[in-house]
Amino acid sequence: MKRSGILLFAAVPVVVTALVYVATPGDSASSATKHPTSSAQQAREDAKARAERSERAEDDEVIADLPPGLAAPAKKDLAQQIVASAENSTLDWRSAYGYIEDIGDGQGYTAGIIGFCTGTHDLLTLVERYTKAHPDNGLAKYLPALRKVDGTDSHEGLDPGFTAAWKAESEVPAFRKAQETERDRVYFNPAVRLAKLDGLGTLGQFIYYDAMVFHGPGTGADGFYGLRERAMREADTPSQGGVEKDYLDIFLDVRREAMKAKKSDIDTTRIDTAQRQFLYDGNVDLKTPLVWKVYGETYKVA
Secondary structure, eight states: OOOOOOOOOOOOSSOOOOOOOOOOTTOSHHHHHHSOOOHHHHHHHHHHHHHHHHHHHHHHHHHHTSOOGGGSHHHHHHHHHHHHHHHTSSSOGGGGTTOEEOOSSSSSOEETTTTEETTSSHHHHHHHHHHHHOTTOTTGGGHHHHHHHTTSOOOTTTTTTHHHHHHHHTTSHHHHHHHHHHHIIIIIHHHHHHHHHTTOOHHHHHHHHHHHHHHOSOOSTTSHHHHHHHHHHHSOOGGGTOOHHHHHHHHHHHHHHHHHHHOTTOOOHHIIIIIHHHHHTTOTTOOSSEEEEETTEEEEEO
16 A cells, blocks of 8 residues: 655654755756855754754653653554554564565555555665665665666566565565564654654554555655644644544544545545544543454454
8 A cells, every 4th residue: 555755854743844955957066066055054054953953852852751652562563453454454464574566556566564665765765774784685686676666666677586585585584674673764653753742642643653654754745744734724733732532533534535535446444444433432542452444354452
């Protein structure tokens, strides 16, 4: 499933800001040489960097005083099970390390425990980081092809051997660990961090995480941060004085609308008969036992 273009940046409590460098035909190493950064400009950039580090440190202090929420080991495992029920139709999320197929969503191959995609940069990043630590791995030879197809649904240079290589590498403990690390770095940790800063409890943290997985951490209209901004225009987050249930209800509305806009006949039960049901049941702490439905299948966690 998923995913919008990837853009990573530090999360702040109320407004998410992306710093974007726009390339123009005149941009080049030579032009950079002709227009070196002035001492005044460098001073401003240094001051800004110091301010951002200070702000992040303040946020870290806020989060440190909060309950672990979804980051508690048992809750984190529960989160992976709920996501796996929607992504892989199973509660055994660890069975998906070697999963890989093209599901016809225009994102190329979808693979692994969180649905890394050859067309959305996250699979490429995973293999690049893994190869840096383990140069002789069985996927390294596909890096040129992965870079070429990034952003497309193409299999050029990947067929016929890439899927077999992925499945074989998934038996290597280091690659399994690499998948988990990248999942946490790109999806889980940023989602939980921002949810806590928005004043959301464990369920709200999961709702952000699942949205991050499905829509990707993008700033576009259908990326996670874009969806959050739209929801915040309609309701205040708890950290802004809003009511948690009301804000999350709006966020799920916005997310469901985005899913339908992309594909009108898409199944939205991961929202309708799972997350929305948890919310309406008042289970803001995501307590077990838990029962939900996705794609018509019923799942239970004792």
